[in-house]
Amino acid sequence: MIKLKGIGHVNLRVADQEISKRFYRDILGFVIAEEDPDHGGVFMTLGENFHTLDIGQHPAPSAAQRPRRDQIGLAHIAFQVGSYQALRDAYAHLVDNGVSVLRATNHVNQRSFYFADPDGNTLEIYYEMPHALELFAGGRADEDEALPVSGKGEPLPAWLLEDWPGSEMQARIERLSMRSEEGARS
Numbered sequence: 001m002i003k004l005k006g007i008g009h010v011n012l013r014v015a016d017q018e019i020s021k022r023f024y025r026d027i028l029g030f031v032i033a034e035e036d037p038d039h040g041g042v043f044m045t046l047g048e049n050f051h052t053l054d055i056g057q058h059p060a061p062s063a064a065q066r067p068r069r070d071q072i073g074l075a076h077i078a079f080q081v082g083s084y085q086a087l088r089d090a091y092a093h094l095v096d097n098g099v100s101v102l103r104a105t106n107h108v109n110q111r112s113f114y115f116a117d118p119d120g121n122t123l124e125i126y127y128e129m130p131h132a133l134e135l136f137a138g139g140r141a142d143e144d145e146a147l148p149v150s151g152k153g154e155p156l157p158a159w160l161l162e163d164w165p166g167s168e169m170q171a172r173i174e175r176l177s178m179r180s181e182e183g184a185r186s
Contacts (some may be wrong), residue, residue: 015061104147
């Protein structure tokens, strides 16, 4: 069996490399590790490895088909944040910078929202509960719930302002955290 360590990077062919570079750098916070047009384009990182996202100029963008929800292939790229506050801040930052939030979802173990890059690729930012794999070992029962979204100049949706997860789930997370700490000390 192959033992993969993780997903190394995503390579996107884009209509306008400069526009995409600015979007991923200035809006989403990627850092440019290298620009090499002869070997793929712009290599961007979130700081944990040399590159997380590569963007390269499509040779004939006016003739290329744009991403569609009904196509086979990539549906979206998801980026995880480390806290519910970071999810709230990311949402507000995107909206303040004129990026439209397309939809938001409560996935039971995580909450997320979706938006598009300049080429129409759907992107997701999500926060997942700590210990989600243990908390939902039998699955999430596919109880996804659509959440309301807001736009520029509107207040943040109420779901982003509440304490999440609720107190009962927080207690379960605390118990799992204590067990993990005890196991690490043993």
